[in-house]
Amino acid sequence: MRTSLTFLVVIYVALQLFFSMGCKHDPLIDPYQPPPPPDTTGIDSTDTIPPGMPCDPGKVYFDLQVLPILNSNCAISGCHDPITAEGEVVLSSFRTLVSSGVATPFNLDESKLYKVLIDNDPEDRMPLDRPPLSQDQIQLIAAWILQGADSLWCDPNASGCDTANVSFTQDIWPVINATCKGCHSGATPSGGIDLSDYTGVNTVALNGKLLGAINWEQGFTPMPQGGNKLSDCTIAKVKKWVEDGAPDN
Numbered sequence: 001m002r003t004s005l006t007f008l009v010v011i012y013v014a015l016q017l018f019f020s021m022g023c024k025h026d027p028l029i030d031p032y033q034p035p036p037p038p039d040t041t042g043i044d045s046t047d048t049i050p051p052g053m054p055c056d057p058g059k060v061y062f063d064l065q066v067l068p069i070l071n072s073n074c075a076i077s078g079c080h081d082p083i084t085a086e087g088e089v090v091l092s093s094f095r096t097l098v099s100s101g102v103a104t105p106f107n108l109d110e111s112k113l114y115k116v117l118i119d120n121d122p123e124d125r126m127p128l129d130r131p132p133l134s135q136d137q138i139q140l141i142a143a144w145i146l147q148g149a150d151s152l153w154c155d156p157n158a159s160g161c162d163t164a165n166v167s168f169t170q171d172i173w174p175v176i177n178a179t180c181k182g183c184h185s186g187a188t189p190s191g192g193i194d195l196s197d198y199t200g201v202n203t204v205a206l207n208g209k210l211l212g213a214i215n216w217e218q219g220f221t222p223m224p225q226g227g228n229k230l231s232d233c234t235i236a237k238v239k240k241w242v243e244d245g246a247p248d249n
């Protein structure tokens with residue numbers, strides 16, 4: 001009796017050993033974990049967009065209004081883009097901004113994002129070594145924080161895209177000013193292309209680079225660099241304006 005019991009125990013242990021060895025195929029923990037790819041999409045709220053939802057003029061829409069300013073002035077190479085992440089602050093999307101902890105909902109005093117814009121000390125004022133944001137841009141960011149620093153979405157062309165009367169002042173300049181000028185201005189504008197006034201925009205309109213770049217056509221560097229493609233309606237308006245001869249209207 002005792003021997004057979006010992007025998008069973010031996011068999012049992014042997015089987016256990018056998019099976020546990022069979023489990024050696026468990027995935028090994030790879031000591032090198034590559035870092036996750038940087039977030040360059042900037043898209044956080046678009047997956048829940050109710051199509052055709054009109055914009056409320058009393059609200060600030062992060063992806064439509066705030067993000068273009070950040071992309072053009074802050075989330076640039078060497079500063080707060082996902083690769084440099086200066087000071088561990090990444091301002092290329094709503095998600096990265098929130099995890100950088102620079103905006104406290106409803107509280108300007110506790111929001112570094114706002115405080116650095118109005119700092120009087122040129123060593124601390126952002127964007128560093130660049131012209132300050134305009135009062136309108138600073139006010140918009142303040143309004144967004146006071147609204148709750150949230151990510152709302154609306155369809156700016158909910159009532160259709162009107163390309164009949166496109167004007168530089170009304171339709172083109174606001175987009176360039178918010179989305180492009182941050183990189184394309186100053187002493188060394190990106191790519192040697194200065195878009196800080198009508199003349200500069202007119203030049204790239206007439207040489208074909210403007211449409212090539214915003215349409216993300218092959219052979220052109222897609223613009224806005226690192227940002228979302230402009231909306232179909234904005235691109236249609238730019239196209240119409242270029243076809244009209246890119247007038248200063």
Ligand code: HEC
Binds near residue numbers: 077191219221
């Ligand atoms: C984050 C910085 C940044 C922003 C924002 C940006 N650009 Fe650029 N842009 C660049 C850089 C850098 C280059 C040079 C790229 C190259 O040479 O490959 C460039 C190149 C270009 C070119 C030349 C493209 C070509 O292939 O010849 C055009 C036109 C242009 N940008 C227009 C725009 C417009 C219009 C916007 C706004 C809708 C914009 N950019 C926003 C950084 C930016």
